[in-house]
Every structure is written in structure tokens, then in C-alpha cells.
Amino acid sequence: xxxxxxxxxxxxxxxxxxxxxxxxxxxxxxxxxxxxxxxxxxxxxxxxxxxxxxxxxxxxxxxxxxxxxxxxxxxxxxxxxxxxxxxxxxxxxxxxxxxxxxxxxxxxxxxxxxxxxxx
Numbered sequence: 001x002x003x004x005x006x007x008x009x010x011x012x013x014x015x016x017x018x019x020x021x022x023x024x025x026x027x028x029x030x031x032x033x034x035x036x037x038x039x040x041x042x043x044x045x046x047x048x049x050x051x052x053x054x055x056x057x058x059x060x061x062x063x064x065x066x067x068x069x070x071x072x073x074x075x076x077x078x079x080x081x082x083x084x085x086x087x088x089x090x091x092x093x094x095x096x097x098x099x100x101x102x103x104x105x106x107x108x109x110x111x112x113x114x115x116x117x118x119x
Contacts, residue, residue: 001018001019001020001103001106001107001110001117002018002019003016003017003018003019003099003102003103003106004016004017004019004047006027006044013030013031013032014029014030014095015027015028015029015030016028016099016102017040017044017047018102018103018106019047019048020106020109020110020113020115020116020117021110021113021115021116022048023040023043023048023049023050023051023052023115024040024043024044024047024048024049024050024051025039025040025050025051025057025106025109025110025113025115026038026039026040026061026102026105026106026109027039027040028098028099028102030095030098033092034090034091034092034093034098035090035091035093035095035098036088036089036090037088037089037090037098037101037102037105038086038087038088038089039051039054039057039058039061039086039087039088040057040086041054041080041082041084041085041086042080042082042084051113054084054085054086055085056113057087057109057113058075058077058085058086058087060108060109060112060113061075061087061105061109062075062087063108063109063112064104064105064106064108064109064112065089065105067108068101068104068105068108073089074089075087075088075089076088076089
């Protein structure tokens with residue numbers, strides 16, 4: 001798995017994407033007091049595409065969040081501007097907390113989705 005800094009969203013102060021296998025599965029956007037982790041719907045320019053089965057990746061995300069947190073945390077399911085489904089969780093915390101969460105959730109998801117974790 002690889003975590004890359006990105007600039008896809010103009011509104012986020014700091015942002016990252018997590019790739020597993022040959023696809024992007026998660027995004028992290030950070031602000032002043034917290035952030036959001038969400039499933040990817042579209043790949044970055046000249047980067048890996050997003051995982052194509054949105055319901056499947058959202059279910060894997062929901063399972064991973066529950067597993068990592070040890071309790072039922074609501075994953076909000078929404079549509080992006082292109083009408084594609086994505087799942088999202090957010091909260092307060094610092095950059096390091098969110099990067100660690102992103103990695104743990106990504107590892108769990110990669111296992112569930114059968115994606116390679118090493119490049």
C-alpha cells in the first residue's frame with residue numbers, strides 16, 4: 001500500500017490518497033481541527049484509477065472502520081458531483097492520528113477486497 005500527498009480537492013488544506021494493488025481506494029482530507037476519510041470515486045490525473053465497484057468498496061470501508069475502531073462508527077454514504085457513491089467518516093484529531101487511521105483501514109480493506117498491499 002502506498003499513501004501519496006495529492007491536491008485533488010481545492011477546499012482541503014492537506015490531502016492524501018491510499019493506493020492498494022493497482023487502484024486508489026481511500027482519500028484523506030485534513031483541515032484545521034480534523035479531517036475526513038472517504039472511499040475514492042475517481043483517480044487523480046496520471047495516477048491509478050479508483051476502485052470500480054462502489055458498493056463493494058463502501059462495504060469494505062464500513063467493515064474496516066468498525067474493525068479498527070472496535071465499535072460501530074457511522075459511515076455516511078453520499079454521492080459526489082458525478083453521482084458516484086462514496087462512504088465517509090470524519091472527526092477531530094491531528095494529522096498523525098488520521099494518517100495512522102488511514103493506513104489501518106486501508107490494510108483491512110485491501111485484505112477484504114483481495115488487493116495487493118506491497119508494490
